[in-house]
Amino acid sequence: MAFLPSWVCVLVGSFSFSLAGDLNFSHLYPPLWKESPGQFSDYTVENGIYIIDPWVFPERLGMYKILLNQTATYFEKFASENEQNLLWGLPVQHGWQYSSGRLADPSRRTDCGYESNHLCISVDSWWADLNYFLCVLPFLAAVDSGILGISSDQVRLLPPPMDQKRFCYDVSGCLLSFPKAMNKWSDFYKYVLSPSSTFDDLLKYLWDAHIFTLTNTLNTFEDRYVYYSEQEVKFEKDWSVAVEYIGVARIPTTLIRVHESQKGLPPRILNKTDEDPEISDFTALQNTVLMGLNVLSSVHKLTGKNFKRILHKNQDNVEQSLVS
Ligand SMILES: *[C@@H]1O[C@H](CO)[C@@H](O)[C@H](O)[C@H]1NC(C)=O
Numbered sequence: 001m002a003f004l005p006s007w008v009c010v011l012v013g014s015f016s017f018s019l020a021g022d023l024n025f026s027h028l029y030p031p032l033w034k035e036s037p038g039q040f041s042d043y044t045v046e047n048g049i050y051i052i053d054p055w056v057f058p059e060r061l062g063m064y065k066i067l068l069n070q071t072a073t074y075f076e077k078f079a080s081e082n083e084q085n086l087l088w089g090l091p092v093q094h095g096w097q098y099s100s101g102r103l104a105d106p107s108r109r110t111d112c113g114y115e116s117n118h119l120c121i122s123v124d125s126w127w128a129d130l131n132y133f134l135c136v137l138p139f140l141a142a143v144d145s146g147i148l149g150i151s152s153d154q155v156r157l158l159p160p161p162m163d164q165k166r167f168c169y170d171v172s173g174c175l176l177s178f179p180k181a182m183n184k185w186s187d188f189y190k191y192v193l194s195p196s197s198t199f200d201d202l203l204k205y206l207w208d209a210h211i212f213t214l215t216n217t218l219n220t221f222e223d224r225y226v227y228y229s230e231q232e233v234k235f236e237k238d239w240s241v242a243v244e245y246i247g248v249a250r251i252p253t254t255l256i257r258v259h260e261s262q263k264g265l266p267p268r269i270l271n272k273t274d275e276d277p278e279i280s281d282f283t284a285l286q287n288t289v290l291m292g293l294n295v296l297s298s299v300h301k302l303t304g305k306n307f308k309r310i311l312h313k314n315q316d317n318v319e320q321s322l323v324s
């Protein structure tokens with residue numbers, strides 16, 4: 001852990017907890033988890049095809065819910081109640097995007113994501129666009145691998161109101177447009193299905209797919225930056241650098257750990273009057289993390305891949321100190 005700045009430890013949830021006792025983690029689930037679809041039959045069916053609208057929060061969350069539910073059995077050997085399922089990182093992060101207002105229309109041209117339309121996910125949201133690929137690709141790759149119990153042509157997603165060409169909507173379309181990312185997720189599920197899978201290798205496959213997906217879609221949505229304050233844009237860029245580092249360090253994306261780490265993230269969109277490290281309605285931890293992300297991103301700019309390599313080299317030590 002010595003190589004990681006202390007704020008990283010905070011961010012990745014380097015704390016101790018006990019799995020003993022009463023195991024009910026439902027208070028850690030993302031918002032609206034209980035109300036969201038949890039099986040394919042909860043969605044609309046047209047001619048035998050399940051139709052999912054990923055631009056409505058519970059419907060997007062429902063894809064994660066099905067994924068978590070159907071993969072639970074493969075993570076049982078690590079802990080009960082699906083707590084060690086590494087796919088938790090995705091929906092828990094998406095839950096923070098929702099509760100912090102980051103899925104709403106940042107241009108304010110529509111009411112998408114606000115008040116009476118608060119479940120709407122805006123295609124103009126930078127966060128929503130990147131999350132799309134971190135939801136739809138792992139989900140459709142799981143369908144394609146057979147792990148979700150339906151065939152590849154049995155599910156289709158609805159397009160957003162604009163920029164339809166930037167997204168993909170079903171297994172065959174996503175395989176065509178994002179073949180490498182889909183392959184990375186398939187590799188993960190192949191390994192999930194292997195009876196001799198180990199936690200460390202699952203983590204490696206997961207982060208490989210996650211980082212590959214993120215870095216390959218990041219540039220596609222730079223035009224969204226115009227809708228945000230300079231501070232939020234900076235945070236968006238710092239955040240994507242940080243995710244890469246967290247991935248290289250292979251931090252386990254299990255339920256409790258990711259839930260804890262979300263507490264350090266900004267609880268609302270940053271505006272132009274926000275000056276870290278002194279944002280008065282943020283907790284000390286949130287201000288510290290924001291500053292830390294800033295520092296990491298500066299170090300990254302100065303040293304580039306070298307810093308990441310140091311982290312990578314020390315990854316085993318990191319993992320050991322994280323589990324101890
Ligand atoms: C877990 O706790 C929630 C309330 O926090 C409750 O609604 C739910 O029934 C509990 N689940 C189990 C399996 O005990």
Ligand SMILES: *[C@@H]1O[C@H](CO)[C@@H](O)[C@H](O)[C@H]1NC(C)=O
Nearest residue numbers: 038039068069070072073082
């Ligand atoms: C998966 O979903 C089914 C049906 O909704 C439910 O009965 C079951 O408890 C879920 N399993 C897990 C591990 O969440």
Ligand SMILES: *[C@@H]1O[C@H](CO)[C@@H](O)[C@H](O)[C@H]1NC(C)=O
Nearest residue numbers: 268269270271272273274281
């Ligand atoms: C920035 O956000 C804070 C907290 O919500 C608010 O008090 C302030 O008025 C906002 N400033 C601008 C310029 O929107």
